[in-house]
Structure formats: structure tokens, C-alpha cells
Amino acid sequence: MTILQEIAQETKAFYCLECGKCTGMCPVARHDPSYSPRVLVEEALMGLEGDLVHERELFSCLTCYACNPKCPSDVDYPLFVQKARALASTHGEHGACAHSGSLQALARLMAGSTVEQRRLDWLSDERVADQSDVLFFVGCAPYFEPLFEDIGVDALQPAKGSLKILNSLGIEPMVLGDEKCCGHDLLWTGDTEGFEQLAKQNAAMIEKTGAKKIVFSCAECYRTFKEDYPKYASLDCELQHVSELVADNIGDDGLRFGEVEKKVTYHDPCRLGRHLGIYDAPRNVLQAIPGMELVEMDRNREESLCCGTSAFTNCDACSKQIRVERLLEAKSTGADVLVTTCPKCQIHFKCAMVSKGSERGPDVEITVMDLVELVASALGVADEQRR
Amino acid sequence: MNGNGFEPKIVAFTCNWCSYAAADLAGTSRIHYPPNVRTVRVMCSGMVDPIFVLRALETGFDGVLIAGCHFGDCHYVSGNVKAQDRVESLRKLLYTLGLEEERLKLEWISAAEGGIFAETIEKYVDRLKELGPSPFRKEPAA
Numbered sequence: 001m002t003i004l005q006e007i008a009q010e011t012k013a014f015y016c017l018e019c020g021k022c023t024g025m026c027p028v029a030r031h032d033p034s035y036s037p038r039v040l041v042e043e044a045l046m047g048l049e050g051d052l053v054h055e056r057e058l059f060s061c062l063t064c065y066a067c068n069p070k071c072p073s074d075v076d077y078p079l080f081v082q083k084a085r086a087l088a089s090t091h092g093e094h095g096a097c098a099h100s101g102s103l104q105a106l107a108r109l110m111a112g113s114t115v116e117q118r119r120l121d122w123l124s125d126e127r128v129a130d131q132s133d134v135l136f137f138v139g140c141a142p143y144f145e146p147l148f149e150d151i152g153v154d155a156l157q158p159a160k161g162s163l164k165i166l167n168s169l170g171i172e173p174m175v176l177g178d179e180k181c182c183g184h185d186l187l188w189t190g191d192t193e194g195f196e197q198l199a200k201q202n203a204a205m206i207e208k209t210g211a212k213k214i215v216f217s218c219a220e221c222y223r224t225f226k227e228d229y230p231k232y233a234s235l236d237c238e239l240q241h242v243s244e245l246v247a248d249n250i251g252d253d254g255l256r257f258g259e260v261e262k263k264v265t266y267h268d269p270c271r272l273g274r275h276l277g278i279y280d281a282p283r284n285v286l287q288a289i290p291g292m293e294l295v296e297m298d299r300n301r302e303e304s305l306c307c308g309t310s311a312f313t314n315c316d317a318c319s320k321q322i323r324v325e326r327l328l329e330a331k332s333t334g335a336d337v338l339v340t341t342c343p344k345c346q347i348h349f350k351c352a353m354v355s356k357g358s359e360r361g362p363d364v365e366i367t368v369m370d371l372v373e374l375v376a377s378a379l380g381v382a383d384e385q386r387r
Numbered sequence: 388m389n390g391n392g393f394e395p396k397i398v399a400f401t402c403n404w405c406s407y408a409a410a411d412l413a414g415t416s417r418i419h420y421p422p423n424v425r426t427v428r429v430m431c432s433g434m435v436d437p438i439f440v441l442r443a444l445e446t447g448f449d450g451v452l453i454a455g456c457h458f459g460d461c462h463y464v465s466g467n468v469k470a471q472d473r474v475e476s477l478r479k480l481l482y483t484l485g486l487e488e489e490r491l492k493l494e495w496i497s498a499a500e501g502g503i504f505a506e507t508i509e510k511y512v513d514r515l516k517e518l519g520p521s522p523f524r525k526e527p528a529a
Contacts, residue, residue: 100438146479
């Protein structure tokens, strides 16, 4: 059996009815008529490996899972894309990575590094412990900080806020000084080898700490640990996203929120929403904050629109259109703040607001915040300038 | 060559209008400088993408030099200012990665400064010998 046939079998692509529901649902296909998930699957089924791996469209998929629930044959299209990209990378195709692939390069540098990183310099009054049952996984925020500060992203806020929330619950978590990138971006751009290296290093490092529970503020890290790590490394820990942790601890004996007068709308990141099915926890948290009014966008929960790019690959005009579309949708709700739980959604939205040409386009300015930042200000523990 | 025999590998991105011409001048003036540097001509220091630097480190270079025109002299008015901003954030990235910030060097060298170009390379090679091989080197340093 060829690799392509194996992929088709594993992702159930053989069952494709060619009905085109995936293409109808695809946010990319709506803006780029030449893109069609169905056609790519068809190519694979016809055994046209040479054509498939060199398709620019193979890297256009947002892997947002919008198509999956609509498929009558239960084809796992994003997984198909993930595997086909890995195949493409053996043919020397790595897609047109955004930021010229700097973020993937950073991940590979981390994987091959022999020096300890200096990734915790930002810690100030957050309390962390050397030994604890709980580990907080910081993610790539220390790297995003210098890369995206010029578009107004304070990438460390979700990490700082999460630590403060954990502290408010009486937990002093561990944080790893030499934690590596979770490998999400490498996995989804076809570098399975690099991903495996990172997964194994992280798993070994975490195992050594003896942590029983890992808390994440990044939806992508969370998905990667939960769904992809078990295939490459064993890790016997409870995993939790910070929004779930907060939702579990609302109440008098847990977290007590002060008033925050804001009208907000919630954007489901695809990793937390459709990938893992977590829709209620973040909403419950927002509704529990007194004074806060949650309004829904037209497309929410399973129907939520993607932020336009994932794994920092193939960010093109189409990605920008999707972002503008989503921002306009958020604005039309009348909300003051667009809340999300994925740092990359935040980066992408803020980028769409400042990128060239937007001054001629529709007005898409809206405050974008991470859920953690709002919770931290409701608890009165947010950074001074953020309150 | 110093005692342990380590010869650092350097890649230099030099701008077409000033620093590359300076390297050329160093050559035509027969000024000697260590052969550890591979020079890459770019049209402007402002076009040096972060990936150039990261890729260089990934492929095993011990140091990266970006050289452009002095402020006010940029052929494209402000390319060198952009280069400076970019180097600043790149240095933060390298610091977080656990690397010495000096592995990325930024210098302004005009077309008339052949001697300064040679001197810069000389000093940089000495400094990199002190620092030792880059931790990202895949093959051991010769």
C-alpha cells in the first residue's frame, strides 16, 4: 500500500462521496473559489501523489475542522491535510509559511538546542514553586512578545494572568525554565520529525517534575498535548485549559469576581472549540463575572469562523478577508471587547487591524482580549496598566 | 588560530551600496582579514528578514553580521533604521533561546571604510573564538 493509500484509509478518505459539503462549509473556499477540500481528497484517491504534494492549496487549509461535522462519511479532512503535508515535506514542499517561517525555525532551534533558554525573565510578582502538583505550561509567549509587540500584542498577558489566577486559588504552580515549543506548528506544516523531538523532550521534562496536572492558557498547546502527544510520548497527567479551571472554581469558596462593566462577545478558537469540544467553560466564566454582558456573534460555537490562519502557514489575502469578516461580525454585535482563548487568534485579529490597506477598507477596530485578562481584572489581580 | 583550533563560521549580509563596496575596497586595497566570513550581498540591510538569521544559526553558523549604510546614507532612505529595529527584536529572541546576543552583530560601514570592514571581521572572529562554537551547530567545530 502506498503512503497516500494509508493516509486515505486512516482518515477515512476512501469513503468520500464527493458531495462537496466540505467545500460548501469551508471558510477558505468562500473567498478563494479555486480551493476545494473535495478536489484534494479526490486527487489522493486517484493516486496522484505528484500532483497533490505540489498543490499550493494543500497548505491553504486552516485545519479549523469546520468541514468535519458536515461530512456524511465522517472523513477526517484536517487529519488528512496534516498527513498529506508530512508527505509533501518529503517532496521538499513546506508551504508558504508566514513570517518567512521564522516561528517554525524557532521551534526547530529549540528542538536541537543544547543550552538552557531564558524564557522566564518576565516573572515578577506571580508566585511559582519549585515543586508542586500543578504545572503551568507557558507556551511560546516569550517568543511572541518581541515578534508581535509592534502590532500591539502583549503576548505575555495570558501567561501572567493565568499564574495570578492560579495564585488566587491558592496554587503555586511550577513553570519550566527550559520548556520547549509544544510543536503544534511543526506538526501542522509537515515536520513530523521535529514535532516528535519536541514532544519527547517536553514529555520527559514534565515527567521528571512529577507534575500531576498541567494547566494551559494556549488552546493550541492544549490540543497538541491532548490529541497528538499520546501518539508519540507517554505522559500521565491531567490536562486542563485555564478556562475550564476557572469555570470549575466559580463561587464563594473559589474565585470571587468583582464587577467589570463590559459588553463582550466570545470567539471560539478552532483548537479549543471544534477540535476539543470546549464551548461552555469560557462562556460560563464570562457570564459569572458581574456586570459583564455576553452577546453571541451570528456564527458561534460549532459554527464559529476561524481567525484565518493556523500554524503560521499560508497567510494570504484570503486569510485577511476571513479576519475582516470575523471582526465585522464581532462589531455588529455591539460588543466592546472580542474575547478569545487562543493567543494566535489574538495576534491574527490585531494584525488585520493594523495591516496595510485596512485604512481604506471597512472599520474593523475592536478591542481584542484574552479571557484570562478579563478574569484577572475581575479578580483585581491584573497588571496595573491593564485594569 | 587559538589553542583549541576553533574557527568560527560567520555569514555577513552586506548592503549593496555601502558595506559590500567596503568589503570590495578591503580586497582591492589588499587588506588582510580572516577568511571565516561568507559574504552575502543584499540590496539593503533593511531586507534582511529574521529568517535569514534564524536559518543561518540553524545551519550551523556561529555568528551573523548584518552591515549597512550609516544613518542618513541609506540608498533607500530608511532601510537601515528598519534593520536596527529588526535586530533589536531578534536579539530578544536569541536571548530567550539562551544564546549570546553578540552572535548577531549589526554594523554601519560605508563604501569608503574598507579598513573598518576588515577590522570588524577581525574583532568579531576573535570575540566568537572566545564565545566558542554555537550551541546550534550540528557538526562539531573543526
